[in-house]
Amino acid sequence: MNDKKLETFSYDDSVVKKFAIATVLWGAVGMLVGVILAAQLADWRFNFGLEWLTFGRLRPLHTNAIIFAFVGNSIFAGIYHSTQRLLKARMFSDMLSNIHFWGWQLIIVLAALTLPLGYTQGKEYAELIWPIDILITLIWVVFAVNFFGTLKKRREKHIYVSIWFYIASIITVALLHIVNSISLPVSLMKSYPIYAGVQDALVQWWYGHNAVAFFLTTPVLGLMYYYVPKAINRPVYSYRLSIVHFWSLIFIYIWAGPHHLLYTALPEWAQTIGMVFSIMLWAPSWGGMINGLLTLRGAWNRVREESILKFFVTALTFYGMSTFEGPLLSIKSVSSLGHYTDWIVGHVHAGGIGWNYMFAAGMLYYMVPKLWKTKVYSEQIAKAQYWTATLGLLLYYVSMVVAGITQGLMWRAVDAKGQLVYPSFIETVDKIVPMYWIRLIGGLLVLTSMLMMIYNLYKSIKNAPKNVEEEEFQAEALDHNKYKNEKGHRKLEGLTATFTVLATIAVLVGTIIEFVPAFLSKDFIEVSEKVKPYSPLEVAGRDIYIREGCYNCHSQMIRPMVSEYLRYGKASEAAESVYDHPFQWGSKRTGPDLARVGGKYPDSWHYFHMKDPRKVIQGSIMPEYTWLFGEKTEYQVLTKKLKVLKSMGVPYSEEEIYNASELAKEQAKEITLNMADAGVPMKMQNKQIIALIAYLQRLGVDMKEEK
Amino acid sequence: MSDHNSENNKEQVQVFDDEKKILLDHDYDGIRELDHPLPKWWLFTFYLTIIFSVPYYLAHTFGGADSIQKEFKEEVLAAQNSQKEYDDEKGKFNLEEYQKVIAGPKFEKIAKKTYKRKCKACHGKDGGGGVGPNLADNFWLHGDGSLETVYNTINKGVVDKGMAAWGAKLGKEKVYAVLKYVADFKGTTPSNPKEPQGKEYK
Structure with a gap:
């Protein structure tokens, strides 16, 4: 050696x-x-x-x-x-x-x-x-x-x-x-x-x-x-x-x-x-x-x-x-x-x-x-941090499991009359709001524990000696020939x-085994003649839906389960999202599923609901989307958007692409006119809320009817 | 650790006597490895999950075991049958039941609360309408404004127009209570009435 x-x-x-x-x-x-x-x-x-x-x-x-x-x-x-x-x-x-x-x-x-x-x-x-x-x-x-x-x-x-x-x-x-x-x-x-x-x-x-x-x-x-x-x-x-x-x-x-x-x-x-x-x-x-x-x-x-x-x-x-x-x-x-x-x-x-x-x-x-050649400033703080974090985590976890199972059971409850026991989604939200408060306390404790660690590490580093030189080590150079006779994993x-x-x-x-069929098999790209691409205004509305992150609280996927059938309608089919770049199926239902919300309510329902959800659904925990009533829909970019979508296979005609902006304006005018009865002024027609309503009203309507 | 000056060679790795035989000559920055066999219960669990998974997959994908879609169809059929049975027997308007409910002690409270929670948003606090039609005038869109037709509208809804089927959601007692509440709007003057819609019935 x-x-x-x-x-x-x-x-x-x-x-x-x-x-x-x-x-x-x-x-x-x-x-x-x-x-x-x-x-x-x-x-x-x-x-x-x-x-x-x-x-x-x-x-x-x-x-x-x-x-x-x-x-x-x-x-x-x-x-x-x-x-x-x-x-x-x-x-x-x-x-x-x-x-x-x-x-x-x-x-x-x-x-x-x-x-x-x-x-x-x-x-x-x-x-x-x-x-x-x-x-x-x-x-x-x-x-x-x-x-x-x-x-x-x-x-x-x-x-x-x-x-x-x-x-x-x-x-x-x-x-x-x-x-x-x-x-x-x-x-x-x-x-x-x-x-x-x-x-x-x-x-x-x-x-x-x-x-x-x-x-x-x-x-x-x-x-x-x-x-x-x-x-x-x-x-x-x-x-x-x-x-x-x-x-x-x-x-x-x-x-x-x-x-x-x-x-x-x-x-x-x-x-x-x-x-x-x-x-x-x-x-x-x-x-x-x-x-x-x-x-x-x-x-x-x-x-x-x-x-x-x-x-x-x-x-x-x-x-x-x-x-x-x-x-x-x-x-x-x-x-x-x-x-x-x-x-x-x-x-x-x-x-x-x-x-x-x-x-x-x-x-x-x-x-x-x-790293800093020092000691941990306070073992006591580290311990306190540990217990604070653990308590916070337990409160967090238990409250969420209780909330999740409670709500899951409420969603699926069907009585002997073949009806949902809790047909209003909001009832199932009301029930778990107390759990959200407990979770908040849990989260606060975890954050507090993090701040304790920051303080503890800051103090440790502050007490460290300054200008420590890099330590030097010695080792042999690697000689691959030494290991010629090894076998197996070694x-x-x-x-x-x-x-x-x-x-x-x-x-x-x-x-590869999962993806190859997905890109070759017809099961994945099932095209139905009933399903048409989104209109230009609906594309604009969909982009607002994505921008606001609606998918964080709303799914667009009705599962083949009887309770979902009763609550939301016919189960979603693959063909229905064939033009969805990106898909918006979501993974959480803080609010109800929206896959077939199209046509479920009048346009004005959405108008007032987006402005102040609690005016329409008492106890709703949804935010107010007031800025959608002030900001204008971007019409000019729609031609470009449709072009990009078409290049990925969404079948838009040249005419639609060329006239995207005009078509969108027309549809917006029509929707706004529809809501005149409910007191919506025509000057709202170019606001983003109208585009969003156009999109929401389109969801799930193409294949709503039973086969 | 021989030639590598590890930063923590002050403390030697602690090895128990019964472990010396299975201590490998691996040494990475002072980290040593034992060569314990795979825990039997662990290996058994691993095998068990594989033994479950392979036949499960084959049965569900190729073997005709119940699929999600098949179960779904059966469930929906069962629910529809229960609904039909219930509708035929108990779904219809019954004057006696109605009168019994509106004579009940809690009627007023239930009616008021239900209207406020479920109807007010679209029909206004005093029935003057808004998103939905005016309930205080003599104009009706669905039926002639009789107790029975208004009952049917509340019970089954006008789903296309945004009126939910409240019968399933509220239950019969609340539907009767709110029906009476709505019927009482007739002839009153709401503070902000919507223009008449539908046909006039006197």
């Missing part, structure tokens, strides 16, 4: 520090936005009458901030910190690290500006508009080059399980983001996704589900494999389990997206795939929890004393709970009760707060003292390119 030549190197911890600070700052912002939204559901007036703060526009900001800003920065901090140490190599390029950091923060700032202004793609967790999507792609490539470059110059032959998870995550997130975001621009701020209806739904939930899988889960499992054994100084429980659960997890995860679309117009064979793969996902998910928790053997007494371990153990426990609840909710009959309700909201927060936030807190308390761990290719294949198999 002594005759080997040692190389001297250091780690770039400055980028880790930056990501760590960004984590807590964006975490607090994301949670604050969440608390505002929780307050709005308890009492709608918490939007303060400002369009930028209404639920539909703000909720995407909350989800994007938590997923990509809070958890995103935390995984980057952890990956940059652990990867260098696990590979005994400094990051490939300090400059790329910095471009990654600042580029990512720029993306977050752009998101925080555009989303409240209503610039959105209208697809959940992928709301950001196309120029930002391109920026995300570029920054992700920078990250990937930096990461794989580091792999190349590593001094450790074998890559540890953490690195396996990082590789799978980096590859898959790139794939998900690019495939789901492809769209054709109308202008700098507006584009239409190339997919429509059922195809868009399938691609979107392949993305949406795997954003949870490959952004919120697999990278964090990788971090878990580094920080948990580090924090307890115990060997990882089972190497074999790492191998089996890693490969089974990434292979199975990618298939499970359609469980978000059970009982929709997605062909049933694809729904069943989503369900069974979710069930088979249970054990592979638990593999990570087991390997984490069993590593604690002999150290459980320390959980009582050390906050770091409290955070880690709680994170793993909630990970285990959520990954059991996930498969449970994917069973068709359970989904029929839980889908569109607050149960799902509870489920994701058990993951988001219980797993991601708890883990990030443990990781930061481990990492910050090491050999693979030394072949990073092969490993990456295999991981890519693992996630491509499910993707």
Whole structure:
């Protein structure tokens, strides 16, 4: 050993520090936005009458901030910190690290500006508009080059399980983001996704589900494999389990997206795939929890004393709970009760707060003292933070599960007369508003705990010595020849390119098997002669619907269930959304389904309802959309919009495209005239509310009649 | 940890005696790995989910097991039959039942509350109309304004025009109560009456 030549190197911890600070700052912002939204559901007036703060526009900001800003920065901090140490190599390029950091923060700032202004793609967790999507792609490539470059110059032959998870995550997130975001621009701020209806739904939930899988889960499992054994100084429980659960997890995860679309117009064979793969996902998910928790053997007494371990153990426990609840909710009959309700909201927060936030807190308390060569300022504050967060999480989760199951049962209750027991949707909302208040308290506690951590870490860093020099380390250069006789998985761990290719294949198999039929089979693009493209004014109205984020509270998908048939009408069919770029099926019903709202009420009903929902529905918790009565419909851009839609296969005639603006004006005039009786003045005809009414009145009418 | 100066080599990884045999020679920044076999219960769970999933998938996709659509059709049929049965027997206007309800002690309270919650938004607080037609004049759009026809309109609604089928939502007692409330508008002068619609019946 002594005759080997040692190389001297250091780690770039400055980028880790930056990501760590960004984590807590964006975490607090994301949670604050969440608390505002929780307050709005308890009492709608918490939007303060400002369009930028209404639920539909703000909720995407909350989800994007938590997923990509809070958890995103935390995984980057952890990956940059652990990867260098696990590979005994400094990051490939300090400059790329910095471009990654600042580029990512720029993306977050752009998101925080555009989303409240209503610039959105209208697809959940992928709301950001196309120029930002391109920026995300570029920054992700920078990250990937930096990461794989580091792999190349590593001094450790074998890559540890953490690195396996990082590789799978980096590859898959790139794939998900690019495939789901492809769209054709109308202008700098507006584009239409190339997919429509059922195809868009399938691609979107392949993305949406795997954003949870490959952004919120697999990278964090990788971090878990580094920080948990580090924090307890115990060997990882089972190497074999790492191998089996890693490969089974990434292979199975990618298939499970359609469980978000059970009982929709997605062909049933694809729904069943989503369900069974979710069930088979249970054990592979638990593999990570087991390997984490069993590593604690002999150290459980320390959980009582050390906050770091409290955070880690709680994170793993909630990970285990959520990954059991996930498969449970994917069973068709359970989904029929839980889908569109607050149960799902509870489920994701058990993951988001219980797993991601708890883990990030443990990781930061481990990492910050090491990075800044200091001590945690107050173990007492860390403990108080832990208990505050835990109490908040429990209040949050329990209130949402109770609200969700209560409402789910009320929606489906049918009596012996063959009638809905709770025919007015608002009754089912009234019932759960108290739960919204409890959730608000839970959310406030979680936010408070976050602020406690910020204070605690700030004080720790402030007490740190200044101008600490970068530490230097020594290790042998990597000699690949030394490892020629290895076999099986151990050999693979030394072949990073092969490993990456295999991981890519693992996630491509499910993707291809689900997508190929979706793009070839007629089931997915079932065209009915009855279904006509939206009129130009309806297109304008639809874009307002998307801008205001109506899909955050209203679905457009009547499920084939008798209670839905009685409440909303005939079950939705695939053909009905064939021209929907993007689809707007939604995933939550804070308000009723709108798939067949067209013609259900007079135009004037919508007019007065949008102005002041409580005048029409007593107890409604919907915001007032007063600005739609002041802002004018943009007619000029309609020709361009129709052109783009036509290029994607929506059958508009040249005449319609050319005259789009005139046709829209005519229809607007007609609608306004219709409402004259109810006291709507003609001067309203060019306002956005009229375009929105045109769209709403069109929903579901083409195929309303029984076959 | 040999040649790599790990930052935390002060503390050695703790390994119990019974683990020494399965401690692998892997060492990543001081992290060691044991080679415990896969927990049996875990493996069993994994197999069980696969054993369930494969036949379930085959049966539902190729084997003719009940599909969502088939169950749906049966449920709808059952509900429609119950509705029909109920409509034939109890759905019609019955003067005796009506008089019994409006003579009841809670009638006024129920009528007022129901009207306020369900009808006021479209027909105005004193029946003068708004989104919906005026209920105080002698002009009627659906039927002749008799108790029976107004009952039918409330009960079954005029769904195309935005009037919901309140019978199913409110139940018979409330429908009778609100029917009386509406009938009492006749001859009053609302504060902001809508122009007459439909045919006049004296």
